Amino acid sequence: MRTAIRPTxxxxxxxxxxxxxxTSGDRLLRFGSVLTDIxxxxxxxxxFVSAAxxxxxxEPDQDISGVLALEFTGSDxxxxxxxxxxxxxxxxxxxxxxxxxxxACGRGxxxxxxxxxxxxxxxxxLALSLGMNVACASGALAAIQPHPSNDRxxxxxxxxxxITLADDSLRSRAQSEPLDARAVEPESTxx
Numbered sequence: 009m010r011t012a013i014r015p016t017x018x019x020x021x022x023x024x025x026x027x028x029x030x031t032s033g034d035r036l037l038r039f040g041s042v043l044t045d046i047x048x049x050x051x052x053x054x055x056f057v058s059a060a061x062x063x064x065x066x067e068p069d070q071d072i073s074g075v076l077a078l079e080f081t082g083s084d085x086x087x088x089x090x091x092x093x094x095x096x097x098x099x100x101x102x103x104x105x106x107x108x109x110x111x112a113c114g115r116g117x118x119x120x121x122x123x124x125x126x127x128x129x130x131x132x133x134l135a136l137s138l139g140m141n142v143a144c145a146s147g148a149l150a151a152i153q154p155h156p157s158n159d160r161x162x163x164x165x166x167x168x169x170x171i172t173l174a175d176d177s178l179r180s181r182a183q184s185e186p187l188d189a190r191a192v193e194p195e196s197t198x199x
Contacts, residue, residue: 010103012063012076017056019064019072024052026064026072030090037131038090040123040176063107065100074100076108078120085112086176087120089131101134109140109167118172125175132173141172 015023027038027048035042043051055062055077065074073095077088087108091101112120125131126144135142 010065010073010099012065012074012104012107015055015062015064015072019066020052020056022066022070022072023055023064023075024049026075026092027052027090029092031093034090034093037124037128038088061111063104065095065103067095073098074104076104078108078111080115080117083117084119084121084179085115085117087122087173089122096130101131102138105131105134105138105140109138109171112171113167118170119174120171121174121176121179123176125173126177135173139167140170143172143174143178145175145177 027035028045030038032042035048039051058079061076061078061080063076064072067073072092074091075089079086079088089101089104089108091104108120112118122128122131125142132142132144
């Protein structure tokens with residue numbers, strides 16, 4: 009079982025290495041744009057002085073396999089999640105997204121905004137498998153299908169209908185009205 013911890017200054021280089029090893033496509037999904045190496049190092053420096061909630065999964069060899077950053081802004085939060093290519097499909101993203109959901113629920117939040125979620129089918133599927141709703145703007149790459157699980161399994165995970173993972177482009181719309189995954193994108197499926 010993987011455990012997410014808060015990074016310390018001792019993790020700085022490994023955290024920077026994690027982000028620097030992301031491909032340009034992964035950087036686009038994680039940050040909303042393709043950051044340069046210099047921008048990434050500056051971002052990691054800001055993580056250690058910001059009020060963002062940052063969690064990492066550290067492997068036995070001390071490599072960081074996944075990073076979660078939640079930036080809380082009033083009534084919502086921006087979620088950044090990345091998993092190293094060598095650690096995908098090992099439960100790292102699931103562990104981090106579960107923690108994000110718990111942190112959001114603990115603050116009474118219902119929506120987590122993600123840059124370029126409409127292009128990130130893997131994160132959409134992961135959110136659905138945890139019982140989260142998914143809201144994407146028009147132009148999503150593909151329709152998302154719910155993870156095959158029954159309603160009881162989703163309720164046991166604690167997020168059924170409580171948390172919506174939404175594309176960052178919907179933030180202005182959400183400030184004027186609550187997001188409903190079904191109303192935002194007919195291709196999307198909510199749990």
